[in-house]
Amino acid sequence: RVLMQRVRELPVIEAATIARAIPLDFDGSGGDIVVEGRPAGDDRLQVGASTVDEEYFRTMGTRILNGRPFTARDTATSPPVIIVNETMAKHLWPGRDPIGRRLQWDIPDGPFLEVVGVAADGKYRMLTESPRPHIFLPIAQRPRPRLAMVASYRGDVGTALKAIGDTVKAIDPNMPIFETKTMDQHMERAMMAPRLSAMLAGPAGGLAALIAAIGLYGVMAYSVSRRTQ
Numbered sequence: 292r293v294l295m296q297r298v299r300e301l302p303v304i305e306a307a308t309i310a311r312a313i314p315l316d317f318d319g320s321g322g323d324i325v326v327e328g329r330p331a332g333d334d335r336l337q338v339g340a341s342t343v344d345e346e347y348f349r350t351m352g353t354r355i356l357n358g359r360p361f362t363a364r365d366t367a368t369s370p371p372v373i374i375v376n377e378t379m380a381k382h383l384w385p386g387r388d389p390i391g392r393r394l395q396w397d398i399p400d401g402p403f404l405e406v407v408g409v410a411a412d413g414k415y416r417m418l419t420e421s422p423r424p425h426i427f428l429p430i431a432q433r434p435r436p437r438l439a440m441v442a443s444y445r446g447d448v449g450t451a452l453k454a455i456g457d458t459v460k461a462i463d464p465n466m467p468i469f470e471t472k473t474m475d476q477h478m479e480r481a482m483m484a485p486r487l488s489a490m491l492a493g494p495a496g497g498l499a500a501l502i503a504a505i506g507l508y509g510v511m512a513y514s515v516s517r518r519t520q
Contacts (some may be wrong), residue, residue, distance in 0.1 A: 293465045295344065297458050298442065303451045307442035308350040310343040311435040313410060315478065315507045316414055323396025324426070326383055338379060338424040339415050340396070342433045348410065350441055358408035365429040372429060373404035379424035404428075418482070441474075448473055 298307045303374040324336050345361040347353070356377060365372055373394070393403040414421045430438075444451035452471050459466050 294299060294459060294462055295440075297462070298440070298455055299346075299457065300405070301451075301454050303444050303446055303454050305443040306346060306350040307440060307446060308344055308347040309430065309438045310341055310347055311430075311438050311441050312341055313439050313441055314351070314413055315418070315480075316439065324397075325395040327393040327395075327403050334380065336379070336424055338396075338426050338430060340426050341415075342430050342435050344429045347382075347427070349379045353413060354363055354411040356409045356411055358406070361427075361429045366431045369432075371402050372426040373381075374408040374410055375406055376410050376423040376425040377412045379426065380406075384425060394427075421435045422438045434471075436462055 292348060295309060296309060298304055313459065322338065324338055324342065341347075342362070345363055345365070348355055348360045356372070357380075362376065363371070373396070375389060383389065383394075384392060389406045389409060392405070392406045394402050395403055413425070414420060415425055425494075433468075440455070442451065442455065456468055456471075459468055
Protein backbone atom coordinates (compact mmCIF):
# COMPACT_ATOMS: atom_id res chain seq x y z
CA ARG A 292 0.00 0.00 0.00
CA VAL A 293 2.82 2.39 0.86
CA LEU A 294 4.61 1.63 -2.41
CA MET A 295 1.55 2.18 -4.57
CA GLN A 296 0.62 5.36 -2.75
CA ARG A 297 4.09 6.82 -3.30
CA VAL A 298 4.24 5.70 -6.95
CA ARG A 299 0.89 7.32 -7.69
CA GLU A 300 2.16 10.57 -6.15
CA LEU A 301 5.14 10.73 -8.53
CA PRO A 302 4.79 13.69 -10.96
CA VAL A 303 5.70 11.49 -13.92
CA ILE A 304 2.99 8.87 -13.17
CA GLU A 305 -0.62 9.27 -14.34
CA ALA A 306 -2.02 6.01 -12.91
CA ALA A 307 -0.61 2.79 -11.47
CA THR A 308 -1.82 -0.62 -10.39
CA ILE A 309 -0.49 -3.99 -9.25
CA ALA A 310 -1.83 -7.33 -10.42
CA ARG A 311 -1.21 -11.00 -10.91
CA ALA A 312 -1.51 -11.48 -13.82
CA ILE A 313 -1.80 -8.76 -16.45
CA PRO A 314 -3.35 -9.42 -19.88
CA LEU A 315 -1.33 -11.57 -22.30
CA ASP A 316 1.17 -12.40 -19.56
CA PHE A 317 0.94 -16.22 -19.84
CA ASP A 318 1.10 -16.16 -16.04
CA GLY A 319 -2.52 -16.25 -14.99
CA SER A 320 -4.25 -18.75 -12.77
CA GLY A 321 -7.55 -20.52 -13.09
CA GLY A 322 -9.93 -22.90 -11.42
CA ASP A 323 -13.49 -24.15 -11.13
CA ILE A 324 -16.38 -22.10 -9.80
CA VAL A 325 -19.49 -23.28 -8.04
CA VAL A 326 -22.57 -21.05 -8.00
CA GLU A 327 -24.50 -20.72 -4.76
CA GLY A 328 -27.80 -22.54 -4.85
CA ARG A 329 -26.70 -25.06 -7.45
CA PRO A 330 -25.40 -28.56 -6.71
CA ALA A 331 -21.63 -28.99 -6.91
CA GLY A 332 -20.79 -30.14 -10.42
CA ASP A 333 -23.92 -28.52 -11.89
CA ASP A 334 -22.88 -26.01 -14.57
CA ARG A 335 -19.30 -26.23 -13.33
CA LEU A 336 -17.19 -23.71 -15.22
CA GLN A 337 -13.44 -23.40 -15.74
CA VAL A 338 -12.42 -19.75 -15.53
CA GLY A 339 -9.28 -17.64 -15.67
CA ALA A 340 -8.46 -15.39 -12.74
CA SER A 341 -6.53 -12.20 -12.01
CA THR A 342 -5.74 -10.74 -8.59
CA VAL A 343 -5.76 -6.94 -8.77
CA ASP A 344 -5.91 -3.79 -6.66
CA GLU A 345 -8.58 -1.10 -6.66
CA GLU A 346 -6.89 1.00 -9.38
CA TYR A 347 -6.60 -1.84 -11.89
CA PHE A 348 -9.64 -1.14 -14.03
CA ARG A 349 -8.97 2.60 -14.31
CA THR A 350 -5.28 2.10 -15.11
CA MET A 351 -5.89 -0.62 -17.70
CA GLY A 352 -8.87 1.16 -19.25
CA THR A 353 -11.22 -1.76 -18.57
CA ARG A 354 -14.83 -0.62 -18.32
CA ILE A 355 -17.06 -1.72 -15.46
CA LEU A 356 -20.38 -2.42 -17.18
CA ASN A 357 -22.43 -3.07 -14.06
CA GLY A 358 -21.86 -2.66 -10.35
CA ARG A 359 -18.60 -1.22 -9.03
CA PRO A 360 -14.83 -1.77 -9.13
CA PHE A 361 -12.87 -2.78 -6.07
CA THR A 362 -12.27 -0.09 -3.45
CA ALA A 363 -10.05 0.43 -0.42
CA ARG A 364 -12.94 -0.94 1.68
CA ASP A 365 -12.40 -4.42 0.20
CA THR A 366 -9.92 -5.59 2.84
CA ALA A 367 -8.85 -8.89 4.38
CA THR A 368 -11.48 -8.45 7.10
CA SER A 369 -14.39 -7.35 4.90
CA PRO A 370 -16.82 -9.73 3.17
CA PRO A 371 -15.10 -11.49 0.24
CA VAL A 372 -16.03 -10.07 -3.15
CA ILE A 373 -15.43 -10.82 -6.81
CA ILE A 374 -15.81 -9.15 -10.21
CA VAL A 375 -16.76 -11.28 -13.24
CA ASN A 376 -16.40 -10.44 -16.90
CA GLU A 377 -19.30 -10.02 -19.30
CA THR A 378 -19.00 -13.48 -20.87
CA MET A 379 -19.13 -15.18 -17.49
CA ALA A 380 -22.09 -13.11 -16.31
CA LYS A 381 -24.07 -13.98 -19.45
CA HIS A 382 -23.20 -17.67 -19.13
CA LEU A 383 -24.14 -18.03 -15.48
CA TRP A 384 -27.05 -15.60 -15.21
CA PRO A 385 -28.50 -15.01 -18.69
CA GLY A 386 -31.00 -12.15 -18.68
CA ARG A 387 -30.55 -11.60 -14.92
CA ASP A 388 -28.61 -9.15 -12.80
CA PRO A 389 -25.44 -10.85 -11.47
CA ILE A 390 -24.78 -8.22 -8.81
CA GLY A 391 -25.23 -9.72 -5.35
CA ARG A 392 -24.95 -13.32 -6.57
CA ARG A 393 -22.42 -15.52 -4.82
CA LEU A 394 -20.03 -18.23 -5.94
CA GLN A 395 -17.05 -20.28 -4.80
CA TRP A 396 -13.79 -20.34 -6.69
CA ASP A 397 -11.15 -23.06 -6.71
CA ILE A 398 -11.47 -23.86 -3.01
CA PRO A 399 -13.83 -26.69 -2.05
CA ASP A 400 -15.92 -25.67 0.94
CA GLY A 401 -14.32 -22.22 0.81
CA PRO A 402 -16.14 -18.93 1.40
CA PHE A 403 -18.72 -17.66 -1.04
CA LEU A 404 -17.65 -14.53 -2.91
CA GLU A 405 -20.23 -11.85 -3.68
CA VAL A 406 -20.31 -10.45 -7.20
CA VAL A 407 -19.98 -6.67 -6.95
CA GLY A 408 -19.18 -5.80 -10.57
CA VAL A 409 -19.17 -6.91 -14.21
CA ALA A 410 -16.14 -5.95 -16.31
CA ALA A 411 -15.95 -5.71 -20.09
CA ASP A 412 -14.42 -8.73 -21.84
CA GLY A 413 -10.73 -8.63 -22.74
CA LYS A 414 -7.88 -10.71 -24.12
CA TYR A 415 -6.31 -12.61 -21.23
CA ARG A 416 -3.96 -15.23 -22.66
CA MET A 417 -3.83 -14.84 -26.45
CA LEU A 418 -4.84 -12.20 -28.97
CA THR A 419 -6.69 -14.82 -31.02
CA GLU A 420 -8.77 -16.26 -28.18
CA SER A 421 -12.56 -16.16 -28.24
CA PRO A 422 -14.41 -14.45 -25.35
CA ARG A 423 -13.83 -16.59 -22.27
CA PRO A 424 -15.01 -16.49 -18.63
CA HIS A 425 -12.69 -14.55 -16.33
CA ILE A 426 -12.83 -13.32 -12.76
CA PHE A 427 -11.02 -10.63 -10.77
CA LEU A 428 -10.20 -10.90 -7.07
CA PRO A 429 -9.08 -8.05 -4.75
CA ILE A 430 -5.44 -8.36 -3.82
CA ALA A 431 -6.16 -7.39 -0.21
CA GLN A 432 -8.23 -10.56 0.13
CA ARG A 433 -5.99 -12.79 -2.04
CA PRO A 434 -2.38 -11.63 -1.47
CA ARG A 435 0.17 -13.01 -3.94
CA PRO A 436 3.97 -13.24 -3.55
CA ARG A 437 4.83 -12.13 -7.08
CA LEU A 438 3.17 -9.11 -8.64
CA ALA A 439 3.37 -6.93 -11.72
CA MET A 440 3.10 -3.16 -11.54
CA VAL A 441 1.57 -1.38 -14.51
CA ALA A 442 1.78 2.39 -14.79
CA SER A 443 0.87 5.01 -17.35
CA TYR A 444 3.34 7.88 -17.41
CA ARG A 445 4.02 11.36 -18.72
CA GLY A 446 7.13 12.21 -20.70
CA ASP A 447 10.09 9.84 -21.02
CA VAL A 448 9.76 6.15 -20.18
CA GLY A 449 13.30 6.00 -18.80
CA THR A 450 12.51 8.76 -16.32
CA ALA A 451 9.34 6.94 -15.24
CA LEU A 452 11.12 3.62 -14.75
CA LYS A 453 13.90 5.24 -12.72
CA ALA A 454 11.39 7.08 -10.53
CA ILE A 455 9.51 3.85 -9.80
CA GLY A 456 12.72 1.93 -9.13
CA ASP A 457 13.98 4.61 -6.75
CA THR A 458 10.65 4.54 -4.91
CA VAL A 459 10.84 0.76 -4.45
CA LYS A 460 14.43 0.93 -3.20
CA ALA A 461 13.58 3.71 -0.76
CA ILE A 462 10.99 1.44 0.88
CA ASP A 463 12.95 -1.83 0.70
CA PRO A 464 16.48 -1.89 -0.78
CA ASN A 465 16.36 -5.69 -0.98
CA MET A 466 13.13 -5.90 -2.99
CA PRO A 467 13.95 -7.47 -6.38
CA ILE A 468 12.69 -5.73 -9.53
CA PHE A 469 12.80 -7.57 -12.83
CA GLU A 470 11.31 -7.58 -16.33
CA THR A 471 10.93 -3.81 -16.55
CA LYS A 472 9.54 -3.05 -20.01
CA THR A 473 7.07 -0.95 -21.92
CA MET A 474 3.69 -2.28 -22.96
CA ASP A 475 4.92 -2.38 -26.58
CA GLN A 476 7.73 -4.69 -25.47
CA HIS A 477 5.25 -6.76 -23.48
CA MET A 478 3.09 -7.11 -26.60
CA GLU A 479 6.03 -8.43 -28.62
CA ARG A 480 5.85 -11.71 -26.70
CA ALA A 481 2.11 -11.95 -27.32
CA MET A 482 2.75 -11.37 -31.03
CA MET A 483 5.52 -13.99 -31.18
CA ALA A 484 3.26 -16.89 -32.20
CA PRO A 485 1.40 -15.01 -34.99
CA ARG A 486 4.70 -13.65 -36.32
CA LEU A 487 6.29 -17.11 -36.27
CA SER A 488 3.30 -18.50 -38.14
CA ALA A 489 3.63 -15.74 -40.72
CA MET A 490 7.36 -16.42 -41.10
CA LEU A 491 6.68 -20.11 -41.69
CA ALA A 492 3.77 -19.42 -44.03
CA GLY A 493 5.91 -17.24 -46.30
CA PRO A 494 8.37 -19.93 -47.44
CA ALA A 495 5.58 -22.52 -47.56
CA GLY A 496 3.55 -20.22 -49.80
CA GLY A 497 6.56 -19.64 -52.05
CA LEU A 498 7.17 -23.37 -52.37
CA ALA A 499 3.49 -23.95 -53.19
CA ALA A 500 3.65 -21.25 -55.89
CA LEU A 501 6.79 -22.86 -57.38
CA ILE A 502 5.17 -26.31 -57.46
CA ALA A 503 2.05 -24.84 -59.05
CA ALA A 504 4.16 -23.08 -61.70
CA ILE A 505 6.06 -26.28 -62.51
CA GLY A 506 2.81 -28.21 -62.76
CA LEU A 507 1.23 -25.55 -64.99
CA TYR A 508 4.31 -25.54 -67.23
CA GLY A 509 4.21 -29.34 -67.49
CA VAL A 510 0.52 -29.38 -68.44
CA MET A 511 0.96 -26.61 -71.04
CA ALA A 512 4.09 -28.24 -72.49
CA TYR A 513 2.32 -31.57 -72.80
CA SER A 514 -0.71 -29.92 -74.46
CA VAL A 515 1.50 -28.05 -76.97
CA SER A 516 3.53 -31.16 -77.81
CA ARG A 517 0.29 -33.10 -78.58
CA ARG A 518 -0.81 -30.38 -81.01
CA THR A 519 2.56 -29.84 -82.72
CA GLN A 520 3.01 -31.55 -86.18
